[in-house]
Amino acid sequence: MAEKKVALRQKSLKMRKRVKKKKPDFVRPESWRYVKLKESWRRPRGLDNKVRRKVKGWPPGVSVGYKGPKAARGLHPSGYKEVLVYNVKEVSAVNPKSEAARIAHTVGKRKRAQIIAEAKKRKVFIFNFTPVEDLADTEEEKSEEAEAKLEKLSAEEEQKALVKKAEKPKKPRKKAKPEKGDEEQ
Numbered sequence: 001m002a003e004k005k006v007a008l009r010q011k012s013l014k015m016r017k018r019v020k021k022k023k024p025d026f027v028r029p030e031s032w033r034y035v036k037l038k039e040s041w042r043r044p045r046g047l048d049n050k051v052r053r054k055v056k057g058w059p060p061g062v063s064v065g066y067k068g069p070k071a072a073r074g075l076h077p078s079g080y081k082e083v084l085v086y087n088v089k090e091v092s093a094v095n096p097k098s099e100a101a102r103i104a105h106t107v108g109k110r111k112r113a114q115i116i117a118e119a120k121k122r123k124v125f126i127f128n129f130t131p132v133e134d135l136a137d138t139e140e141e142k143s144e145e146a147e148a149k150l151e152k153l154s155a156e157e158e159q160k161a162l163v164k165k166a167e168k169p170k171k172p173r174k175k176a177k178p179e180k181g182d183e184e185q
Contacts, residue, residue, distance in 0.1 A: 002097070009079055012072035023066050024059065076100065080125060087111065091118045100125040 029044050029051040031037040041062060044052040051061045067073075076082050080100035085091055086107060094101050101124050103115055119126050 005098075006079075008071055009075065012069040013075065013077070013079055016068035016072040017077075019066075019068050026062050027059065029059070076127065078125075082127065085115060088114050088118045091115055091122065091124060094119075094122070094124050096122060096124045100127055102127045103129065 026041045027039045028037055028042045029049065031039045044061065046052065050058040054061065074081060078100070081098055083090075083094050083099050083101050084104055085094070085101040086104050088111075091101060101115075101119060103112055103126060107115065116126065116129060118124075119129075
């Protein structure tokens with residue numbers, strides 16, 4: 001039974017992806033005309049609004065026909081249902097087979113560490129978690145690359161400075177103009 005649900009969910013996700021390719025980007029009517037209007041969708045309510053009346057040549061409006069399959073609604077692209085978690089107690093309520101946790105952004109470091117430990121114990125997937133070991137490795141690699149670039153740049157800059165110094169002929173100094181008070185005397 002559970003295998004059928006998983007298969008259905010995967011099929012629905014694929015269908016949702018296919019349907020989304022055909023779906024247009026719904027933009028607010030007249031947002032392309034006026035700078036003061038942002039592109040985020042707002043339902044047209046005007047009496048003469050062309051998008052509301054579905055006039056030919058105007059962009060399509062949001063409607064039920066563009067919905068994805070019911071089984072895929074509310075699912076993360078990975079196939080899990082997303083559950084927002086604020087504490088350790090809520091992690092224990094998450095079903096690891098069909099649900100995955102997302103730690104709320106208001107949770108602090110100490111409680112976050114407890115939540116992660118509990119999730120590992122229960123084998124619950126966490127969306128917004130990157131292992132510390134991976135981060136440490138990438139930071140070391142980035143710092144090594146940055147040092148190498150810095151050394152290369154400093155060597156190139158020194159070379160450019162020497163070339164510029166050799167090319168620049170010394171200009172004669174201009175004589176200072178006498179001030180108005182000096183001319184009268």
